[in-house]
Amino acid sequence: MTGMRTVRADIDMRVLMTGFPTGVCIVTSQDDGVPWGMTCTSLCSVALDPPTLLVCLRRGSPTLGAVLASRAFAVNLLHDGARSSAELFASGAADRFDRIDWRADDEACGPHLVLSAHTVADCEVSATSEVGDHVVIMGRVRRMSVLRTQQPLLYGLRRYATWPQAVADTDPHLDFIN
Known part of the structure; x- marks a missing residue:
């Protein structure tokens, strides 16, 4: 096969993951009133009942420390105009x-x-698991706030993007309303 190359997974997982586009969020928390936050693309829906999300945060990050101390965090799903954030x-x-x-x-x-x-989801930590240099955090969603119906910010191939215009013309919340 032309263009094929093999890279050992223990050398650089980024090679695999850059080819997997995903949405972009900022996970935030507070510890003794001090706000903390970090950009995150490791977000996954785990269950609808009870509503549960999974985020993976780098071990040693102050944001992880705040999440573990407060046992709570917010997932801020970024819109297509929030690349600078x-x-x-x-x-x-x-x-x-x-x-x-x-x-x-x-x-x-x-x-x-x-x-x-x-959109923002407010979550309480329901479980954690250490995996390599990250901590997997399960968060039970307690409240969700839809702030606007703008298109989501996407990340893949080491760059930011958004949906093509044909897709952007549809309302992403219609599937959930009907």
């Missing part, structure tokens, strides 16, 4: 929450990125 929260900048608009009411499990997210 994804990059900011991937950068590790200490002042990231000073540079973005966010809210956290009494019911929030983590900061809501109100200008960057199209």
Whole structure:
């Protein structure tokens, strides 16, 4: 086969995962009132009953520390105009929450990125499992907030993208309403 190359998985898993496009979210939490957050593409729906999400966070990250300490987090699903927010929260900048608009009411499990997210899920940690250099966190969804019906931000092949216009003209929430 032309163009085929083989790479050992223990050398670089990124080779495999760059060919798997996915949505982009920012996982947020608070520890003693201090907001923490990181860009994440490791998000998965686990169950509808009870509604449960799975996120994978890098071991040693301050965001993981806040999630484990508070036993709660928010998943901010980014819209197609939020690439700069994804990059900011991937950068590790200490002042990231000073540079973005966010809210956290009494019911929030983590900061809501109100200008960057199209939907936010507030989750309570229901289980954790250490796997390699990450921690898998199961979160039971306690509340979901739809902020806008903008198209989702996508990531794959080491770049950001969005749906083609033909797909973007449909309402992504119709399947859930009917």
